[in-house]
Amino acid sequence: MRKYIAELLGTMVLVLLGCGSAVFAGGTADIVGAGTGTIGVALAFGLSVVAMAYCIGNISGCHINPAITFGAWISGRIDTKDAFMYIVFQIVGAIIGAMILSILVGTGGHAGPTMTGANTFDNGETAQAFIAEAVFTFIFVLVVLGATDEKKGAGNMAGLAIGLTLALIHIVCIPITGTSVNPARSIGPAIMEGGQTLSQLWLFIVAPLVGAAFSSLVWKFIGGGKR
Numbered sequence: 001m002r003k004y005i006a007e008l009l010g011t012m013v014l015v016l017l018g019c020g021s022a023v024f025a026g027g028t029a030d031i032v033g034a035g036t037g038t039i040g041v042a043l044a045f046g047l048s049v050v051a052m053a054y055c056i057g058n059i060s061g062c063h064i065n066p067a068i069t070f071g072a073w074i075s076g077r078i079d080t081k082d083a084f085m086y087i088v089f090q091i092v093g094a095i096i097g098a099m100i101l102s103i104l105v106g107t108g109g110h111a112g113p114t115m116t117g118a119n120t121f122d123n124g125e126t127a128q129a130f131i132a133e134a135v136f137t138f139i140f141v142l143v144v145l146g147a148t149d150e151k152k153g154a155g156n157m158a159g160l161a162i163g164l165t166l167a168l169i170h171i172v173c174i175p176i177t178g179t180s181v182n183p184a185r186s187i188g189p190a191i192m193e194g195g196q197t198l199s200q201l202w203l204f205i206v207a208p209l210v211g212a213a214f215s216s217l218v219w220k221f222i223g224g225g226k227r
Helices: 002-026 037-060 066-074 080-106 126-147 155-177 183-193 201-223
Strands: none
Touching: 002 037, 002 080, 002 183, 037 155, 066 080, 066 126, 066 183, 066 201, 080 183, 126 155, 126 201, 183 201
């Protein structure tokens, strides 16, 4: 149970800090000293992963992302029961994080253009959004699988490599979808925000899982066996 709770807490922190940066600072660049812009939001997500990796990595592996758990399951690194429970607790953690953000927005005057940092894409841009989320999740999960590989991985530096990769992906993808590459991160805010975010939520679940599946197959090919 400890590893499930760790996944819940880790995902909650990711949503609270990552999405929180978008809610309270990402859209206020016109206010001197208040705005972080794309780079700031990207770093907030990346640093959240780094922090949690070194906090709960030895407890649960710090997936805090159903796409990573799905990729690990396909790769045989986690059994079916644990994979299911990880995803359930990740989603609950994301909902709690988004709920805290909604409460913060509703109790004061400091807020951005969104209540929870939910993911959306423009009308007519479904294909672009799907491709972006699938491809960037593919890259992200591939890095995760490579960096955490027992024989070929980055060891104690894995958390830093993964966090920096997530930040880099956000820099590129934020203008397209706000960047998800994490179904839980999208589910929590969408539930709290509703409207268009809920109608588009399917893409932020399906596309990352497709990308994760492909990354697992590719890593099995390039990372398995002898060189």
